[in-house]
Amino acid sequence: MPWKRRASSGRDCTGALNIADLREVARRRVPGFAFEYVEGGAEDEATLRRNREAFSALRFVPQTLIDTSGRSLGTSVFGRPCAAPLAIAPTGLNGMLHPDGDIGLARAAAAFGIPYTLSTLSTTRLEDVAAKAGGRLWMQLYIMKNRAIAEDIMARAAAAGYEALVFTSDANVFGCREWDKRNYARPGKLRGAAILDSMRHPHWLIEVLLRQGIPQFHNIKAFLPPGAASAVGGSTIIPQMFEPTITWADIEWVRRYWPGKLLLKGVLNVDDARRAVEAGCDGIVLTNHGGRQLDHCVAAIEVLGEIAAAVGSRLTIIIDSGFRRGSDIAKALALGAHTVMIGRAALYGLAANGERGVRLALDMLAVELDRVLGQLGCRSVADLRPSLLR
Numbered sequence: 001m002p003w004k005r006r007a008s009s010g011r012d013c014t015g016a017l018n019i020a021d022l023r024e025v026a027r028r029r030v031p032g033f034a035f036e037y038v039e040g041g042a043e044d045e046a047t048l049r050r051n052r053e054a055f056s057a058l059r060f061v062p063q064t065l066i067d068t069s070g071r072s073l074g075t076s077v078f079g080r081p082c083a084a085p086l087a088i089a090p091t092g093l094n095g096m097l098h099p100d101g102d103i104g105l106a107r108a109a110a111a112f113g114i115p116y117t118l119s120t121l122s123t124t125r126l127e128d129v130a131a132k133a134g135g136r137l138w139m140q141l142y143i144m145k146n147r148a149i150a151e152d153i154m155a156r157a158a159a160a161g162y163e164a165l166v167f168t169s170d171a172n173v174f175g176c177r178e179w180d181k182r183n184y185a186r187p188g189k190l191r192g193a194a195i196l197d198s199m200r201h202p203h204w205l206i207e208v209l210l211r212q213g214i215p216q217f218h219n220i221k222a223f224l225p226p227g228a229a230s231a232v233g234g235s236t237i238i239p240q241m242f243e244p245t246i247t248w249a250d251i252e253w254v255r256r257y258w259p260g261k262l263l264l265k266g267v268l269n270v271d272d273a274r275r276a277v278e279a280g281c282d283g284i285v286l287t288n289h290g291g292r293q294l295d296h297c298v299a300a301i302e303v304l305g306e307i308a309a310a311v312g313s314r315l316t317i318i319i320d321s322g323f324r325r326g327s328d329i330a331k332a333l334a335l336g337a338h339t340v341m342i343g344r345a346a347l348y349g350l351a352a353n354g355e356r357g358v359r360l361a362l363d364m365l366a367v368e369l370d371r372v373l374g375q376l377g378c379r380s381v382a383d384l385r386p387s388l389l390r
């Protein structure tokens, strides 16, 4: 299904014209602790800033006098058509932002014609997302010390028809997000100031807390100790459950349980990209986890060209971290990415207006990408190439 600009775009979120505007709507709609959970990066947030600065450092060199009418954003991923070179990235705790949560995100992706990636730490069971949203679903996997959790997720995702497994390898030593730490007095206990601030968001209190109760980590609830299944209780306890010993041998281990496409999310090093090919991965996600893990890390876009040259013809290259504009997406595609994952940009839409807000965010990015293609003298995303960048 080709992407078509909707006439209603822009009406649903109080005049938001771009992702930055949607972010401001989101900031007003949810309590500070929830917004800061989405927004925050690790430590000094040098990586977070770098993710945006790296795009500014790349300039277009457009071509002129080319008929670009009838442009198309269509592409294919794993041999199946996609309306645009986009996918929604896995993010945990989505139910804390809006009651539409994971299902709203997945429905928006399905309506748009792109894949949705559900987090291991989702607030909706993976079976419910498949039943209520449909579309192309990918399952993100965190390996925890209790390996039964990963085995359970893989078996259930395969049974529910998920197309791909996205094995995240960059978070097992958990990043230090100090905004989050400041909002908690101790594990599982929000500070008084954060509770008071929540009271100032009655719409959020009614819609999120009263309608559904404190969001729960439903996917892995059966494996969590009492008190750790809720978003508030678990957010400080779950990081300690991550398995710190994962290695390349775990790709083999995952392969024993997972029959579908396998993506490794957490690659920034060209040697790791080559190793992922040898290990039999179908794709890699170049990412620094949106600046939430290692601080003072390269931006994914800075290593994309080198990695695409080394392995781009042998597996699917997906990139995320910092994408807020169609021009960012065009730059990544020109440098050799096959698809771009959208993290916070989709979450701003969700927090601002649920599923409708996510659709608006995707529309904004598609409108911008389409315009950039035209201005660069490209008829399709396949026309984007490194010579269009300086």
Ligand SMILES: Cc1cc2nc3c(=O)[nH]c(=O)nc-3n(C[C@H](O)[C@H](O)[C@H](O)COP(=O)(O)O)c2cc1C
Pocket (backbone or CB within 6 Å): 037, 038, 039, 051, 089, 090, 091, 092, 119, 120, 121, 140, 168, 265, 287, 288, 289, 290, 291, 292, 320, 321, 322, 323, 341, 342, 343, 344, 345
């Ligand atoms: C609130 C939030 C929660 C996230 N949760 C997960 C997760 O559960 N699993 C995962 O692999 N990545 C997670 N990520 C990282 C995203 O998948 C993605 O790499 C990142 O958001 C991309 O950067 P961007 O937000 O600048 O687009 C999370 C990111 C955010 C912002």
